[in-house]
Amino acid sequence: MKLSSLIRHIPCVQLAGQTDPDIADIQFDSRKAGKGTLFVCVPGLRTDGHLYAREAVSRGAAALLVERPVDIAGTDAAVIQVSDIRNVMARLAVAFYGDPTRELKVIGVTGTNGKTTTTHMIRHLLEHAGRPAGIIGTLGVAYGDFEEKTANTTPESVDLQRYMRLMADRGAAYAVIEASSQALAMGRMNGCRRHLAVFTNLTRDHLDYHSTLKAYADCKAKLFDDSLSPGAGHPIAVVNADDPASGLMVRASRAEVIRYGIRRRADVRAVGIRSTDKGMAFAIAAANETFEVELPLFGMHNVYNALAASAAALREGLSPAEIREALSGFRGVKGRYQFVRAGQPYRVIVDYAHNPDGLKKLLQTAREHGGKLISVVGCEGDKDKGKRPVMARIAAQYSDRTIFTTDNPHSEDPIRILSDMYKGLDHASCRSKAVIIPDRREAIACALDTARQDPDYSVVIAGKGHETRQWWHGTSIPFDDAEVAAETIRRLEAENAAVVK
Known part of the structure; x- marks a missing residue:
């Protein structure tokens, strides 16, 4: 893809360089730069990509995306200066990888606790019903026979789009993604069309990054913000009716809201909950139907996780019988109880x-x-x-x-x-x-x-x-x-x- 074609819709502060190179790759790690790379000089928490601009060019980078001037005198690399490098990086990644979320239904899950188990449950339910789904989260990326560990719960936007392109090309219908608060704050999911967004709960965590619980909650709410996934319509919001932060999650969205819970009125409720020697048993009441579930996991928190996954699955058209059978065979996630x-x-x-x-x-x-x-x-x-x-x-x-x-x-x-x-x-x-x-x-x-x-x-x-x-x-x-x-x-x-x- 020509650089001019890639950046044509990007508001540039300044464009330098006389060339219009072919872009073969986008990277934010200078060590991975090669011939034809567009290197994004991302300022990080511990270092700054601008310091590695010359190194990236020496490795073959054809162009640089920067927020401030860099010294690469004596090279012919193109330099694109922008004011919001992370947002632009996300938009460029979407364009470079052909906007894979046009071909995938993205289900994002955010919250303090339960994201990993809930995403794996959702994927398990979908695949049990014959709907191929990939997963991206704390335990890495997986689809079919492809597995790869990741450094972050939600990868950087370039990697995220690359993984979703791989899934779409291999026939996935869904991508189920853990959306961390830091990732949402940094715009890693900007440009992703969110078909369905799930909120688990909100309690104290990551205040070293967000400083206040309100700032932390506001970042979680970005998953439900319509403006961050243009062209996707309004995502479906599945939220925990028993958590006071649910209102905040959907306040900025015109999404269809589905509430799940135990204590308060909800569209999808668990009733008759009891602990057994094999896990949790309960009934799920949704619409005009109630069906029994035997979950081979312990703890009330896993009842909530199962409700969130079931609410999403019901909205996607899975039958109570499919959900009941799939949950009974869900064996949990490594490192979770x-x-x-x-x-x-x-x-x-x-x-x-x-x-x-x-x-x-x-x-x-x-x-x-x-x-x-x-x-x-x-x-x-x-x-x-x-x-x-x-x-x-x-x-x-x-x-x-x-x-x-x-x-x-x-x-x-x-x-x-x-x-x-x-x-x-x-x-x-x-x-x-x-x-x-x-x-x-x-x-x-x-x-x-x-x-x-x-x-x-x-x-x-x-x-x-x-x-x-x-x-x-x-x-x-x-x-x-x-x-x-x-x-x-x-x-x-x-x-x-x-x-x-």
């Missing part, structure tokens, strides 16, 4: 809960199994410091014993993070339940050994869930909570057997 089974007589649960509301719901659900509970909890570095004492207090309140440990400290001192957490234990009764073990592997081993000696305990390991690495000062080491737990269980059992002999 994942049971670790290594031959031990006690429960071990790994979960991604990394904010106060998520941790509270996790521990409340684990409590329903009966017996005693020991939790392993940490807080990530370089993130919202205010939630650290809150999470520690919740861990102590809902556990019989709790171990505070290192999560992903990034650039922070792990001891400082743990000290921030411990400040949340403002009562002696809470402090008596807690112990600090900075080494995460040792913390997990301590919890498991406690349960080995007293199998009435269940062990909950919170914070990292599906993650397979631990990050510290820009480097990482392999660390998968579920794998570490399984290895430790087997080691403890072997050591105990050797002592008995």
Whole structure:
């Protein structure tokens, strides 16, 4: 595609360079630039793409998209200067990849908790009904036999459009996308036609980025903003009637609104909810029909996730029978209330809960199994410091014993993070339940050994869930909570057997 054709509808502040090169690729990482690349000089949180303009040209970039002048004297690369580089990057990506959302129905899911499980449920329901669907989110990108890990929950706009073009070319009918607040704030989904938008819930998270809960909520609401998906008509909005923020989500939209919930009046409701030894059982009441569901997942939060997915599926024309059958076969998502089974007589649960509301719901659900509970909890570095004492207090309140440990400290001192957490234990009764073990592997081993000696305990390991690495000062080491737990269980059992002999 010629550069002139690609940028013809883009309001340029300034255009420099005498050439009109063929553009073979769009990149925002200078290391990936090559012959014919349009390199986008995106200012980031930790670095600035403008600093790598000359490097990108040296690698073959034919053109640069910038917000301010760059020094590439002596080269013939074209330079396009704009005032809002992220929005323009998104629009160029749409044009370059042929606007794949004209060919796909995009279902976006946003909210503090439940996005990953809900997107996977929606995809499972659609595919069970014979409707091919791809997925983009925290666990990566998947469609058919294509799978790829991603650095962010919602990829940058260029990658997002590339993935959707791949899905459309391979015959997908839907793209189900997790929409994070940061991605919506940065405009990564600008230009995507949203066929259906789902809101799960809103609680404290990411205040290190958004500063206030209102700013955080406003970013979530962008998923429902008609003006950000021109040409798509009005998206269908599926919102949680029991969450007060639902009104804000649809305030800026003229969408058709479908409400789901348990406590308040809703278009899709769960009734007769009960916990079983295999998960949750309930009936879904929608329109003039009620149908029973057996969900092989635990917790009220998963009832809400199933309601959100079912409301979307019903709107897409799936029958109650299709939904009932599909939900009964949904086995969950890696790192979300994942049971670790290594031959031990006690429960071990790994979960991604990394904010106060998520941790509270996790521990409340684990409590329903009966017996005693020991939790392993940490807080990530370089993130919202205010939630650290809150999470520690919740861990102590809902556990019989709790171990505070290192999560992903990034650039922070792990001891400082743990000290921030411990400040949340403002009562002696809470402090008596807690112990600090900075080494995460040792913390997990301590919890498991406690349960080995007293199998009435269940062990909950919170914070990292599906993650397979631990990050510290820009480097990482392999660390998968579920794998570490399984290895430790087997080691403890072997050591105990050797002592008995």
